[in-house]
Amino acid sequence: MAIAKKKVTKPIAKKSVVTTKKVSAQKTENPSSDDFWKYAPAPESKDHVTLKEKYDLYIGGKFVKPNSGKYYETINPASGEVIAKIADGNEKDIHLAVTAARKAYDQHWGKLPGKERAKYIFRIARMMQERAREFAVIETMNGGKPIRESRDIDIPLAANHFFYYAGWADKLDYAFPNAKPKSLGVAGQIIPWNFPLLMAAWKLAPALATGNTVVLKPAESTPLTALKLAELIHDAGVPEGVVNIVTGFGPAGASLVNHPGIDKIAFTGSTPVGKYIQKAIAGTPKKATLELGGKAAHIIFDDAPIDQAVEGIVNGIFFNQGHVCCAGSRLFIQENVAELVIRKLKQRMKTLIVGDPMDKNTDIGAINSKEQMDKINQYIKIGIKEGAEIYQPECALPAKGFFCKPTLFLHTSQSHRIVQEEIFGPVLAVQTFRTLEEVIEKANNIPYGLSAGVWTDKGSKIFNLTTQLRAGVVWANTYNKFDPASPFGGYKESGFGREGGLHGLYPYVSLQS
Amino acid sequence: MLPLPPNVHHASPIDQVGVEERVARFNTRSIKKESKMQGLKMALNMIDLTTLEGKDTVGKVQQLCYKAQHLADHLLDVPKVAAICVYPNHVKTAKKHLGNSGIKVASVATAFPSGNSNRRIKLLDTKMAVDHGADEVDMVISRGEFLQGNYNFVYDEIAAIKEACGMARLKVILETGELSTLDHVRLASDIAIAAGADFIKTSTGKIQPAATMPVTLVMLQAIKDHFDRTGIMIGMKPAGGISTAKIALQYLVMLYETLGTAWMNNHWFRFGASSLANDILMQIGKEQTGAYYSSDYLSKD
Numbered sequence: 001m002a003i004a005k006k007k008v009t010k011p012i013a014k015k016s017v018v019t020t021k022k023v024s025a026q027k028t029e030n031p032s033s034d035d036f037w038k039y040a041p042a043p044e045s046k047d048h049v050t051l052k053e054k055y056d057l058y059i060g061g062k063f064v065k066p067n068s069g070k071y072y073e074t075i076n077p078a079s080g081e082v083i084a085k086i087a088d089g090n091e092k093d094i095h096l097a098v099t100a101a102r103k104a105y106d107q108h109w110g111k112l113p114g115k116e117r118a119k120y121i122f123r124i125a126r127m128m129q130e131r132a133r134e135f136a137v138i139e140t141m142n143g144g145k146p147i148r149e150s151r152d153i154d155i156p157l158a159a160n161h162f163f164y165y166a167g168w169a170d171k172l173d174y175a176f177p178n179a180k181p182k183s184l185g186v187a188g189q190i191i192p193w194n195f196p197l198l199m200a201a202w203k204l205a206p207a208l209a210t211g212n213t214v215v216l217k218p219a220e221s222t223p224l225t226a227l228k229l230a231e232l233i234h235d236a237g238v239p240e241g242v243v244n245i246v247t248g249f250g251p252a253g254a255s256l257v258n259h260p261g262i263d264k265i266a267f268t269g270s271t272p273v274g275k276y277i278q279k280a281i282a283g284t285p286k287k288a289t290l291e292l293g294g295k296a297a298h299i300i301f302d303d304a305p306i307d308q309a310v311e312g313i314v315n316g317i318f319f320n321q322g323h324v325c326c327a328g329s330r331l332f333i334q335e336n337v338a339e340l341v342i343r344k345l346k347q348r349m350k351t352l353i354v355g356d357p358m359d360k361n362t363d364i365g366a367i368n369s370k371e372q373m374d375k376i377n378q379y380i381k382i383g384i385k386e387g388a389e390i391y392q393p394e395c396a397l398p399a400k401g402f403f404c405k406p407t408l409f410l411h412t413s414q415s416h417r418i419v420q421e422e423i424f425g426p427v428l429a430v431q432t433f434r435t436l437e438e439v440i441e442k443a444n445n446i447p448y449g450l451s452a453g454v455w456t457d458k459g460s461k462i463f464n465l466t467t468q469l470r471a472g473v474v475w476a477n478t479y480n481k482f483d484p485a486s487p488f489g490g491y492k493e494s495g496f497g498r499e500g501g502l503h504g505l506y507p508y509v510s511l512q513s
Numbered sequence: 514m515l516p517l518p519p520n521v522h523h524a525s526p527i528d529q530v531g532v533e534e535r536v537a538r539f540n541t542r543s544i545k546k547e548s549k550m551q552g553l554k555m556a557l558n559m560i561d562l563t564t565l566e567g568k569d570t571v572g573k574v575q576q577l578c579y580k581a582q583h584l585a586d587h588l589l590d591v592p593k594v595a596a597i598c599v600y601p602n603h604v605k606t607a608k609k610h611l612g613n614s615g616i617k618v619a620s621v622a623t624a625f626p627s628g629n630s631n632r633r634i635k636l637l638d639t640k641m642a643v644d645h646g647a648d649e650v651d652m653v654i655s656r657g658e659f660l661q662g663n664y665n666f667v668y669d670e671i672a673a674i675k676e677a678c679g680m681a682r683l684k685v686i687l688e689t690g691e692l693s694t695l696d697h698v699r700l701a702s703d704i705a706i707a708a709g710a711d712f713i714k715t716s717t718g719k720i721q722p723a724a725t726m727p728v729t730l731v732m733l734q735a736i737k738d739h740f741d742r743t744g745i746m747i748g749m750k751p752a753g754g755i756s757t758a759k760i761a762l763q764y765l766v767m768l769y770e771t772l773g774t775a776w777m778n779n780h781w782f783r784f785g786a787s788s789l790a791n792d793i794l795m796q797i798g799k800e801q802t803g804a805y806y807s808s809d810y811l812s813k814d
Contacts, residue, residue, distance in 0.1 A: 305526045308532060361542055
């Protein structure tokens with residue numbers, strides 16, 4: 001072997017010099033940054049979408065006018081144009097909805113055998129698949145997320161949740177061995193604006209499968225797919241009052257939480273609102289699951305598959321414009337590979353396409369609302385002021401609508417506000433670390449504990465780490481992967497209770513021996 | 514594991530699931546209108562039109578050479594292919610019939626496709642191709658030696674063939690279908706590049722699977738890392754299994770987003786294919802005439 005090595009290294013050294021000369025001459029003929037091939041616009045068609053000008057509340061199996069008589073406008077955040085008028089529900093509407101849900105529970109749904117409930121839920125799932133394109137387009141129009149994501153992730157996953165929990169409906173006795181699961185009654189559900197249809201599915205599917213009836217309040221800025229879901233549920237022949245959807249603002253949500261007629265509250269949203277709910281239901285028999293904020297540690301070890309890890313970082317923070325409670329927003333890179341990872345990450349960020357969410361090639365769409373845009377911009381200012389090094393690729397942003405370039409902050413530390421606080425945008429704070437112990441300590445050094453990610457080729461390191469990270473979900477060598485069979489939820493100020501999987505049934509039943 | 518040749522860097526491990534996901538994402542790109550036409554013409558211009566059969570004859574090579582220069586004379590503005598790829602004993606014929614068309618002649622060599630012979634014969638094989646006028650040599654690596662961990666052997670062999678190539682550009686075929694893991698593909702790419710390859714190439718076309726997008730992505734990343742480290746560009750040639758215009762465009766998207774536009778010409782990127790050209794021509798014809806026509810309108814040389 002040694003001889004062979006000796007024999008070749010000499011001529012090769014010579015050769016490689018020759019090659020260098022030759023190729024560098026060629027290199028000058030090939031300018032590397034001209035954009036001579038660009039993707040032509042590939043907008044998804046809106047032709048097959050039917051939207052009404054005005055949407056009412058869905059209560060007791062009927063679309064009814066709001067008590068206030070008032071409607072507000074919902075917009076497309078990518079253009080600012082008004083899409084539809086939405087009923088502004090209030091306390092009285094909530095009361096009607098809860099009453100309708102109670103009636104449906106007492107008279108029909110609560111007594112229906114599981115296999116009969118399953119038929120309705122399977123039907124919802126199938127119809128959602130049939131109408132998937134329409135749902136995807138509306139989700140993108142109303143929320144600003146790229147059509148690629150709503151088409152490939154949000155809508156199929158929402159349908160899968162209904163399929164999955166439909167399967168449990170007649171098997172609950174097996175889900176809870178030696179215990180008799182009993183439905184709770186009426187569930188109040190409040191969902192966020194980042195995954196409007198998917199969150200509705202996460203909440204509705206297990207509630208219906210376990211025999212509860214529901215009053216659902218969508219986020220004020222993204223009510224359209226929930227209202228299309230109301231139409232779908234209506235078309236599916238789900239008995240009246242089983243699902244009620246009341247649109248409106250914060251006060252409507254508060255009335256739902258405080259309504260004495262509900263047995264359970266399920267909330268996904270911000271930590272301050274989660275704290276409010278906790279206080280509001282204290283001393284009542286209401287059960288609750290809260291899925292709140294996060295600031296996930298995304299950890300890259302030096303033995304990681306670096307190219308794939310870079311892809312994971314991109315999916316972790318730029319998926320859905322970073323409007324993801326489990327986004328990998330705190331990046332920890334082992335110091336000996338930090339330079340390499342950051343160089344590759346910057347290169348990859350240059351290829352991200354920011355723009356019209358309806359274009360099939362868009363990677364990063366519109367920021368959901370003006371309020372959120374302002375919040376992100378404020379945090380970017382804070383980051384700069386804190387002295388972190390900002391990096392944004394050069395990319396043109398549309399003139400109208402709310403858009404934000406993918407953003408890195410380098411050389412940050414645990415003391416930076418951009419590291420400590422949830423930004424909920426495409427902004428990644430990057431830190432380096434030296435040892436396993438150090439990164440575990442820092443990863444856990446945050447009031448949140450929703451999710452984390454780890455990249456290493458070493459299986460034992462993954463298991464060592466996952467047992468020590470205080471996070472509800474830990475992804476290994478991937479990020480932002482969701483499946484109906486997998487439980488999701490947080491530790492600490494990220495909330496409690498699990499959604500998805502067998503665990504997702506518990507919050508909707510009381511167990512009797 | 515036996516030691517690596519001295520100038521081969523240890524690359525990061527490859528996560529196959531991650532690679533496949535990245536590829537799936539490339540394939541969601543929607544290439545329409547002008548970018549599609551531009552891409553199709555670019556792909557056509559990157560083809561190494563290939564005949565590598567035991568039954569190759571002067572007549573067959575001659576016909577292929579004519580086709581290379583006249584892909585579809587009834588269509589407007591159709592580029593030529595990049596090269597003709599033949600066995601060494603047909604290089605002279607190809608050279609003669611391509612004349613000064615600018616189309617290169619590539620020849621496989623080194624006991625293609627298995628590579629199971631000794632160094633002396635492989636060098637003679639290479640020399641014959643070059644002496645007969647081959648502009649490019651497509652060699653195969655010794656997969657057996659590679660899988661035994663004899664990386665220095667593989668390296669030395671490539672370096673020796675590179676020297677025998679003289680001015681001809683060397684494409685090193687890794688035969689990824691026999692290397693089994695993406696980590697092996699990456700290591701073989703790094704060895705080939707370090708040993709002097711001008712191009713790295715996936716497959717002979719004689720083994721299944723031939724070129725796949727995950728394998729090609731790993732090789733493109735090896736090229737990228739080498740470029741970032743040294744400033745030296747290396748070419749890429751996926752070969753075998755790329756038979757439709759749609760797949761060719763997906764490869765171009767992957768090339769564009771991994772290496773960038775500097776590589777998007779036939780000096781740095783090739784498709785080794787025999788039936789791809791006609792499918793692309795079919796698409797170009799559809800753009801120009803507004804309708805698909807029967808494949809009988811396209812020559813089958």
